[in-house]
Amino acid sequence: xxxxxxxxxxxxxxxxxxxxxxxxxxxxxxxxxxxxxxxxxxxxxxxxxxxxxxxxxxxxxxxxxxxxxxxxxxxxxxxxxxxxxxxxxxxxxxxxxxxxxxxxxxxxxxxxxxxxxxxxxxxxxxxxxxxxxxxxxxxxxxxxxxxxxxxxxxxxxxxxxxxxxxxxxxxxxxxxxxxxxxxxxxxxxxxxxxxxxxxxxxxxxxxxxxxxxxxxxxxxxxxxxxxxxxxxxxxxxxxxxxxxxxxxxxxxxxxxxxxxxxxxxxxxxxxxxxxxxxxxxxxxxxxxxxxxxxxxxxxxxxxxxxxxxxxxxxxxxxxxxxxxxxxxxxxxxxxxxxxxxxxxxxxxxxxxxxxxxxxxxxxxxxxxxxxxxxxxxxxxxxxxxxxxxxxxxxxxxxx
Numbered sequence: 001x002x003x004x005x006x007x008x009x010x011x012x013x014x015x016x017x018x019x020x021x022x023x024x025x026x027x028x029x030x031x032x033x034x035x036x037x038x039x040x041x042x043x044x045x046x047x048x049x050x051x052x053x054x055x056x057x058x059x060x061x062x063x064x065x066x067x068x069x070x071x072x073x074x075x076x077x078x079x080x081x082x083x084x085x086x087x088x089x090x091x092x093x094x095x096x097x098x099x100x101x102x103x104x105x106x107x108x109x110x111x112x113x114x115x116x117x118x119x120x121x122x123x124x125x126x127x128x129x130x131x132x133x134x135x136x137x138x139x140x141x142x143x144x145x146x147x148x149x150x151x152x153x154x155x156x157x158x159x160x161x162x163x164x165x166x167x168x169x170x171x172x173x174x175x176x177x178x179x180x181x182x183x184x185x186x187x188x189x190x191x192x193x194x195x196x197x198x199x200x201x202x203x204x205x206x207x208x209x210x211x212x213x214x215x216x217x218x219x220x221x222x223x224x225x226x227x228x229x230x231x232x233x234x235x236x237x238x239x240x241x242x243x244x245x246x247x248x249x250x251x252x253x254x255x256x257x258x259x260x261x262x263x264x265x266x267x268x269x270x271x272x273x274x275x276x277x278x279x280x281x282x283x284x285x286x287x288x289x290x291x292x293x294x295x296x297x298x299x300x301x302x303x304x305x306x307x308x309x310x311x312x313x314x315x316x317x318x319x320x321x322x323x324x325x326x327x328x329x330x331x332x333x334x335x336x337x338x339x340x341x342x343x344x345x346x347x348x349x350x351x352x353x354x355x356x357x358x359x360x361x362x363x364x365x366x367x368x369x370x371x372x373x374x375x376x377x378x379x380x381x382x383x384x385x386x387x388x389x390x391x392x393x394x395x396x397x398x399x
Contacts, residue, residue, distance in 0.1 A: 001184040001240070004146065005153035008055040012151060015054055015086060017043055021162055021295065026266045031282060033289040036166075038159055041271050041301025045078040045106070047227070048155060048299050049142070052177060053079035055151025056140045057087065064089050069137040071095075071128035073121050073226050074103030075274075075300050076142035081112035092137060094128040096120055100226070100304035120221070122231050143177030144234025153181025159295055160189050167292040168194035170278035172299045173206045173248065174228030176237025182297070183244035194246045196287055198277040200225045201250040205233045206241060210248055224307065225256055227274030227300055249287065251280040254318050259283055260303070261315030272303040273311075320378035322351075324370060324398040327388070331357065331367040339369070342391055346384045349374040370398065 021036040028035045040048035053076065057064055067090035070080040077093040084091035091112040095104060097119060108114050117127045132139040141148060155178075159169065169186060171179040183195040199207050203221035215238055221229040233241075251259075256273050259280035263271040271279075278296040281287045287294075303311075316322035329335045336353070343350055352372040359368055375381050381397065388395045 001150065001153065001181075002188040004150040005157055005181065005185050008051075008059075008147070008150040009154045009157055011058040012051060012054040012154065015044075015083075016050055018158065019043060021159065024267060027279070027282070031289045033291055034293040035282070035289060036163070036293070036295045037267070037269075038155060038295055038297045039269070040155065041269065041275050041298050045075070045082045045110075046300055046302040047075035047079070047275075048152060048178060048297075049075040049079035050082060051079075051154050052076075052142075052145075052148035052151035052181075053083040053140060055154075056145060056147040057083045057089065059147045060138060061087075063138040066090075067092065067135070067137040068140055069094070069128050069131050069135075070140045070142065071121065071125040072142055073124075073229060074099055074107070074302055075227050077103065077107040077112070077114075078110060078302070080140050081107045081110035085111045090137075092131060094124040094131065096124045100302075100307065102304050103302055106302070120231070121229065141234075143175030143180075143230075144236050145177070146236065149177050149181040149184070149237065149240070151181070152178045153185045155297060156182040156185035156189075160186070163293070163295075164190070165293060166193060166295050168196060169295045169297065170196045170198060170281065170287060171297045172225075172228050172274050172277045173197040173199045173233075174203070174274065175230045176206055176233040176241055178297070178299060179245060180237040180240040184240055187244045195244060196281075197241070197245050197248040198281045199248065199250050200228060200256060200273075200277065201252055203229045203231075204250045205230055206238065207248045207250050209233060209238055210242075223256070223273065224253055224311065225273030225277055227272055227302075228277070249281050251277055251284060251286065254314065255280040255284045257311045257314040258318055260308075260311045261319075264312070269298070270301050270303060270308070271298055272300045275299040275301060320381055321375055323373050323375050323381045325373060325384070325395050326368060326370050326398055327393050327395045328362065328366055329369050329393075331365050336369065338391075339371075339388070339393060342387055342393075343371065343373060343384060346380070346387055347376070348380065348384055
């Protein structure tokens with residue numbers, strides 16, 4: 001595989017961006033280790049997938065003459081569409097109906113025909129295979145293909161050319177193509193370098209396959225990290241990972257949301273859920289980075305704007321910087337101002353106030369008031385609750 005990765009690098013290097021390792025002073029200081037980001041979110045098409053797509057096309061030019069077809073939730077779609085446009089190859093991309101609009105539009109923008117089909121990647125995949133058989137298009141698998149895996153492995157080649165003395169590399173896992181390529185090259189280069197995979201706990205196909213020592217098919221794979229929402233990893237990727245991957249950990253939806261927020265706040269980077277899972281694992285202390293040189297592969301940045309908004313709100317709630325407090329008050333003049341004065345004196349900012357006067361559980365002449373407040377953390381929320389209680393108000397945090 002090492003030689004195939006080197007060949008892939010020569011084939012694709014003039015079409016991709018070379019992205020040097022980015023040293024994170026912030027996270028390195030916090031976690032007392034040297035933490036680098038491999039910023040594939042800044043790659044052409046916004047993710048690493050361009051590498052595997054180009055490798056597949058350039059290794060199979062004769063098979064691609066009629067056209068190519070692929071199934072993807074977004075990033076592979078854009079990679080195949082962009083790669084095909086470079087060589088005037090007709091591209092048809094089958095995407096699940098719920099694919100974020102930005103990924104659909106970007107794929108069309110590269111000249112591909114987009115077919116929205118099915119409610120999951122797996123349904124889109126089966127339809128793409130059908131189109132391949134009916135029309136003679138060359139099918140480019142998003143992960144379970146040796147040429148695609150070799151293309152993704154060029155990331156490891158670049159990392160180790162720049163810094164051969166790393167201790168570990170942390171990689172997102174969906175279907176396994178990225179970590180299969182990276183781990184193959186890393187272990188051939190230096191078996192002592194650890195390769196750690198990270199999955200969403202809602203789409204942990206490789207994690208459970210490792211536990212059970214056989215391929216596992218998940219019943220669902222719903223996660224905000226839709227780029228790695230795969231129900232079943234590939235048999236090729238699984239077998240490569242069995243040999244080369246040292247550890248796989250999982251992260252929750254809240255941990256992924258928090259990592260996306262931390263990228264925005266602390267590193268000024270826009271990162272999609274799949275790209276954020278390595279940092280999520282570090283932030284949740286599921287990977288030991290203290291005293292080590294660690295590379296986190298930031299696999300993509302194609303996140304829907306609406307999702308960013310929801311993720312930020314979720315992150316604010318998770319970290320205690322936003323809270324919704326309910327209080328039952330007498331519906332008389334002055335009662336509301338007394339509560340707002342207490343909250344203001346505690347240093348919290350009131351964003352919104354809602355009255356619910358017609359709740360059947362309320363006594364006559366009482367109202368339920370819900371305050372949306374901006375806070376400084378969980379301790380600050382508790383301080384506000386205790387101050388309200390001291391003044392005779394029983395307050396409750398919603399959610």
